[in-house]
Amino acid sequence: MSLLIIENLLIKETTKIPIYEYTCMECDEDTEITRGFNDQEEVPSCTNGHKMVRSYTAPGIQFKGSGFYKTDNG
C-alpha cells in the first residue's frame, strides 16, 4: 500500500462537504444539494416545478441497535 492512498483517505475524512436534502411535499421527490463555498439560499424545484423544502437528515449517523456496542463486549 502506498502512502498516497492513505493520504487521500485522510483528506476524504477531514473535508466533509455538507449535503442538504430537499424534498417536494407534493410529489414526494427528493434531491441532494452540496453547499460549499457559495452559501446562497437558493431553493431548488422538483421536476414539476414545485418549490422544495429542506429536510434535515443526518447522513452517516444511524442508531441501529446492537452493532453500536460491539466494541465494549468484544
Ligand SMILES: [Zn+2]
Ligand atoms: Zn413537486
